[in-house]
Amino acid sequence: MRHKLGARAGTAVAATVLVLGGILAGTGNAWADQDLPSCLDHTWSGPDGYIAIRASPDGRLAWTAKDYTDNDGVWNVYIYVNKTLFDAKLKYAYNPHGSIPPSYAKKGSIVSFVADHVDSKGHASHNVPNGCIVP
Amino acid sequence: MCPMAASSRDLAAALAERLNEVAPAGVTVRATGTEVEVIQDGRVVGGSSAAVSLDMDGEGLPEERIGSIAAAVISGVQDEITEALTEPWPARNGRMVNPDTRQTGAVTEMWFGDVDNPVLRLRPITVVWPGEPAA
Numbered sequence: 001m002r003h004k005l006g007a008r009a010g011t012a013v014a015a016t017v018l019v020l021g022g023i024l025a026g027t028g029n030a031w032a033d034q035d036l037p038s039c040l041d042h043t044w045s046g047p048d049g050y051i052a053i054r055a056s057p058d059g060r061l062a063w064t065a066k067d068y069t070d071n072d073g074v075w076n077v078y079i080y081v082n083k084t085l086f087d088a089k090l091k092y093a094y095n096p097h098g099s100i101p102p103s104y105a106k107k108g109s110i111v112s113f114v115a116d117h118v119d120s121k122g123h124a125s126h127n128v129p130n131g132c133i134v135p
Numbered sequence: 136m137c138p139m140a141a142s143s144r145d146l147a148a149a150l151a152e153r154l155n156e157v158a159p160a161g162v163t164v165r166a167t168g169t170e171v172e173v174i175q176d177g178r179v180v181g182g183s184s185a186a187v188s189l190d191m192d193g194e195g196l197p198e199e200r201i202g203s204i205a206a207a208v209i210s211g212v213q214d215e216i217t218e219a220l221t222e223p224w225p226a227r228n229g230r231m232v233n234p235d236t237r238q239t240g241a242v243t244e245m246w247f248g249d250v251d252n253p254v255l256r257l258r259p260i261t262v263v264w265p266g267e268p269a270a
Contacts, residue, residue, distance in 0.1 A: 059233075060233055084195060085191060086203060089184055091184075098211050101235060104206050
């Protein structure tokens with residue numbers, strides 16, 4: 001999947017920004033942690049899609065990623081808690097979603113995402129920096 | 136308790152086996168490589184790729200991550216089964232209960248609900264690391 005994205009970029013098919021994500025996962029760092037929003041209910045929107053996260057009353061964090069126009073193709077999403085990989089949804093043929101149990105997303109933890117998507121027409125998208133603080 | 140070797144594929148297989156033992160009617164859970172997949176009507180409806188992180192560098196000591204990986208996998212499977220059934224699973228008083236895990240040495244316990252009064256408990260996993268004698 002990542003090779004496909006790289007090859008596509010090499011043939012001048014531009015990768016566009018899908019959503020926010022990644023700075024806390026080690027792909028660059030433009031924000032300080034204190035600038036991050038709460039994970040209570042937040043959506044990182046981009047020109048092609050979004051990642052959203054919401055906390056339930058019992059502390060579970062539910063998240064989803066979505067392309068505005070085409071959710072088919074291939075998705076890869078990595079979910080980090082405090083910069084350590086917690087979960088992954090790899091080579092999904094539809095837009096993935098998931099959750100983080102409260103015992104693994106304690107108050108003050110930082111949750112972030114790295115995502116990429118190649119839609120059914122071969123259009124590649126990826127995340128931009130994101131992250132949120134567990135309330 | 137049959138110990139398993141410490142590989143991402145074996146971990147995925149062990150988790151899938153235990154989840155499949157408790158999966159509700161109409162849903163099965165299987166491992167394909169490092170993926171744990173939920174199957175309904177012969178179709179993969181989701182799952183978790185978290186076991187792959189056991190093989191990834193820079194994520195901390197593998198032997199310390201089994202509990203976290205197990206939590207991600209059972210949380211992901213719970214999400215997918217709940218969606219497939221269109222009702223919370225497993226549930227107490229109609230409400231979905233949170234998954235949790237506890238890793239004590241080589242043994243990882245997994246359950247849904249309160250640790251002292253779980254709604255559902257999975258068979259524990261015992262991991263044998265290279266160089267360690269099997270229990």
